[in-house]
Amino acid sequence: MSGRGAFIGCIADDFTGATDIASTLVRAGMKTVQSIGIPEADDPMIADAEAIVVALKSRTIAAGDAVEQSLAALDFLRAAGCRQIVFKYCSTFDSTEHGNIGPVAEALARALDQQVTIAAPSFPANGRTVYNGHLFVGHALLNESGMQNHPLTPMKDANLVRVLQAQSKGTVGLIDFPTVLKGAEHVRAAIEQAQAEGTTLLVVDAISEADLKVIGQACHDHTLITGGSGIALGLPENFRTNNELSGADAAVLPVVAGKDVVLAGSGSLRTNLQVARWIEAKRPAYRIDVMKLAAGEPVVEEAIAFFDAHTDQTVLIYATSPADELRQVQAAIGAQKAGEMVEHALGLIARSLRDRGVRRFVVAGGETSGAVVQSLDVKGLRIGAPIAPGVPATVSTGDMSLALALKSGNFGEADFFEKALRALSGDQS
Numbered sequence: 001m002s003g004r005g006a007f008i009g010c011i012a013d014d015f016t017g018a019t020d021i022a023s024t025l026v027r028a029g030m031k032t033v034q035s036i037g038i039p040e041a042d043d044p045m046i047a048d049a050e051a052i053v054v055a056l057k058s059r060t061i062a063a064g065d066a067v068e069q070s071l072a073a074l075d076f077l078r079a080a081g082c083r084q085i086v087f088k089y090c091s092t093f094d095s096t097e098h099g100n101i102g103p104v105a106e107a108l109a110r111a112l113d114q115q116v117t118i119a120a121p122s123f124p125a126n127g128r129t130v131y132n133g134h135l136f137v138g139h140a141l142l143n144e145s146g147m148q149n150h151p152l153t154p155m156k157d158a159n160l161v162r163v164l165q166a167q168s169k170g171t172v173g174l175i176d177f178p179t180v181l182k183g184a185e186h187v188r189a190a191i192e193q194a195q196a197e198g199t200t201l202l203v204v205d206a207i208s209e210a211d212l213k214v215i216g217q218a219c220h221d222h223t224l225i226t227g228g229s230g231i232a233l234g235l236p237e238n239f240r241t242n243n244e245l246s247g248a249d250a251a252v253l254p255v256v257a258g259k260d261v262v263l264a265g266s267g268s269l270r271t272n273l274q275v276a277r278w279i280e281a282k283r284p285a286y287r288i289d290v291m292k293l294a295a296g297e298p299v300v301e302e303a304i305a306f307f308d309a310h311t312d313q314t315v316l317i318y319a320t321s322p323a324d325e326l327r328q329v330q331a332a333i334g335a336q337k338a339g340e341m342v343e344h345a346l347g348l349i350a351r352s353l354r355d356r357g358v359r360r361f362v363v364a365g366g367e368t369s370g371a372v373v374q375s376l377d378v379k380g381l382r383i384g385a386p387i388a389p390g391v392p393a394t395v396s397t398g399d400m401s402l403a404l405a406l407k408s409g410n411f412g413e414a415d416f417f418e419k420a421l422r423a424l425s426g427d428q429s
């Protein structure tokens, strides 16, 4: 490892979550790279990075595998010199009763010998706030926000202390909002007290970016922090205070020429809205019929033929469907199997379109983005300016430059696809 090494190392449990936290770090002035999976120790992409985000696809795999991959990412980040590790998960706490947030957080804490670790998923810019340990999405409790219908991680309880406790071996506690409001010293004191009482994981209330900065300040010497991308808002400042950051413009990217496409595999409410908006505008869209896919019909070939028939326009290829239709498909095929089939199909389609000259991809859905970038053989991303909160423009590292906007399911306004296509084409209007 050359040079001084990076300052912050993040382990993200899905791909769009990784770009989300990378975007936050870039906005806060840190030169950030994102690797797809764990890179080689001497990968040139990390040479002068101030923050490194390792994107795993570990959110919905078996807990043991998620722990193993996260510990391997930790080894890499420590070898790269990272002094502070952030385990990034979803701001809607996407997980099941078996994990993977609790098991991974506990394994990382053990490896880093940290007695008590905070869990702060709040992301106010996207309406995710935590109050009295309860997660809200906009005005709705998590379990009434649409997330209760998530295809892989249905969130049926908004009480994060309870949710995290169910998937953890240690004791989960809460740092409440009045404590956060009193400032970093009070948060530190509360953390110390909880530690003395034997608590190992602490959900922390936060309803504004100012709260997250307070928490970041309070945890300046924690080697492990866990949360959503919002928790990264306050961390770069700890290094800036010590004059350790280069101060270079972290967000400038080259423009990538070529054709473009939108691929949507997210089942989220917001992506449904974005797909509906595209179709209302009478823009070309091909719907992947999952039952046909399951029956072995040539759905991938049809999607590619649809693209070929619309060479003068950008097409959307989507599996996104409303919750009731999704449930029917899942009941017939099984949620896991249906998800894997759709991801595989979208991966094949992406690769085939790349071979047809597509260089700019807008992708909706975390799991979907993971499948697409893996299929495109993308190993790393340079992170640029935000298109929407939590969604930066990115350009792949390596020999073939691809421009990618990887969008978490529930991010972006109704016109996000158009906006992202414009941003990737270099049009900043």
Ligand SMILES: Nc1ncnc2c1ncn2[C@@H]1O[C@H](COP(=O)(O)OP(=O)(O)OP(=O)(O)O)[C@@H](O)[C@H]1O
Pocket (backbone or CB within 6 Å): 014, 016, 150, 151, 152, 265, 266, 267, 268, 271, 290, 319, 320, 321, 326, 329, 330, 338, 339, 340, 341, 342, 343, 364, 365, 366, 367, 368, 369, 407, 408, 409, 410
């Ligand atoms: N019509 C469908 N029927 C069954 N499964 C589907 C369908 N459409 C998408 N899926 C699957 O649902 C899952 C959606 O997960 P993904 O992470 O891509 O989106 P999301 O959960 O909305 O976004 P995020 O995780 O970023 O919030 C994927 O595994 C995808 O393949």
Ligand SMILES: O=C(O)[C@@H](O)C(=O)CO
Pocket (backbone or CB within 6 Å): 014, 016, 017, 018, 020, 021, 089, 090, 091, 092, 094, 123, 228, 229, 366, 390, 408, 409
């Ligand atoms: O934290 C979020 O909301 C996103 O980055 C994400 O991970 C959604 O899947």
